[in-house]
Amino acid sequence: MTSTILDLIVMNKRAEVQARRKVQTIEQLSRKPLFGRATLSLKKNLLAQPFGIIAEFKRNSPSKGALKPKANAQEIVLAYEQAGAAGVSILTDKPFFDGELLDLQVGRSATALPILRKDFIIDEYQLYEAKAYGADVVLLIANILSTKEIQFFTQQAHDLGLEVLCEVHNMEDLDKAMEAPVDIIGVNNRNLKTFEVSLEHSKQLAAYIPEDTVRISESGLRSAEDLVELIQCGYRGFLIGEAFMISPQPGDSCRRLIEATRRRLQEVNAL
Numbered sequence: 001m002t003s004t005i006l007d008l009i010v011m012n013k014r015a016e017v018q019a020r021r022k023v024q025t026i027e028q029l030s031r032k033p034l035f036g037r038a039t040l041s042l043k044k045n046l047l048a049q050p051f052g053i054i055a056e057f058k059r060n061s062p063s064k065g066a067l068k069p070k071a072n073a074q075e076i077v078l079a080y081e082q083a084g085a086a087g088v089s090i091l092t093d094k095p096f097f098d099g100e101l102l103d104l105q106v107g108r109s110a111t112a113l114p115i116l117r118k119d120f121i122i123d124e125y126q127l128y129e130a131k132a133y134g135a136d137v138v139l140l141i142a143n144i145l146s147t148k149e150i151q152f153f154t155q156q157a158h159d160l161g162l163e164v165l166c167e168v169h170n171m172e173d174l175d176k177a178m179e180a181p182v183d184i185i186g187v188n189n190r191n192l193k194t195f196e197v198s199l200e201h202s203k204q205l206a207a208y209i210p211e212d213t214v215r216i217s218e219s220g221l222r223s224a225e226d227l228v229e230l231i232q233c234g235y236r237g238f239l240i241g242e243a244f245m246i247s248p249q250p251g252d253s254c255r256r257l258i259e260a261t262r263r264r265l266q267e268v269n270a271l
């Protein structure tokens with residue numbers, strides 16, 4: 001069987017985490033200044049408004065290549081906050097996304113919004129890193145974890161005061177996510193093995209996500225029409241990276257989408 005980029009990312013991540021543990025122990029991470037801070041709730045922010053945008057900072061993506069290679073996390077995260085985002089997502093994987101943990105720390109210094117550490121979490125060590133570098137939320141990808149691992153990492157994250165966004169792409173992933181008390185379920189419209197993107201994944205899985213679970217839709221989102229259609233399926237949040245990062249001014253692009261979605265929502269509600 002041929003391996004996919006996702007297999008390579010996960011394989012690389014295991015080696016990376018082993019190496020990082022030798023440089024900095026969990027005890028050392030726990031003594032870092034940001035480790036003791038009170039974390040913020042993305043879930044609360046999403047529930048406080050009809051919809052919220054989680055605006056992503058990513059310089060590069062495996063599916064599209066370079067997006068904004070020289071992008072500065074401080075500048076862009078601040079622009080996202082000023083644009084009205086409900087939260088920020090920061091890619092911290094180096095080899096495939098050109099991100100780093102330091103982007104998390106830099107982003108933290110620039111915003112009072114909740115920050116999602118977007119990475120491929122396969123070890124509890126990464127949860128301690130997330131807390132030590134200023135994240136509020138961690139991503140657990142159901143496709144690369146067992147039900148037991150999702151349950152274990154969710155408990156560990158909660159013990160550290162972090163929220164959990166569990167990402168699913170199909171029914172099998174969703175069944176796993178629903179076995180743990182995750183805070184938010186995110187339906188990724190992108191198949192991480194083939195990179196095929198279709199909003200149908202969010203539309204079709206919506207009916208199977210419990211009503212009381214905060215749900216977001218991730219990837220491939222561009223227009224106010226898309227967002228309003230998904231709001232009507234019960235989605236409260238939208239994780240958007242590429243559409244903002246390819247724009248000369250990601251913050252302006254985020255603001256325009258928020259304003260257009262509000263207008264479109266008013267029109268639809270008035271019908």
Ligand SMILES: O=C(O)c1ccccc1NCC(=O)[C@H](O)[C@H](O)COP(=O)(O)O
Pocket residue numbers: 005056058061062063064188192218219220221239240241242243
């Ligand atoms: O973005 C990719 O190409 C990618 C490839 C393989 C694994 C993960 C990948 N992206 C992570 C994400 O889930 C997205 O960055 C996020 O949902 C935002 O998506 P988009 O708005 O399409 O940038």
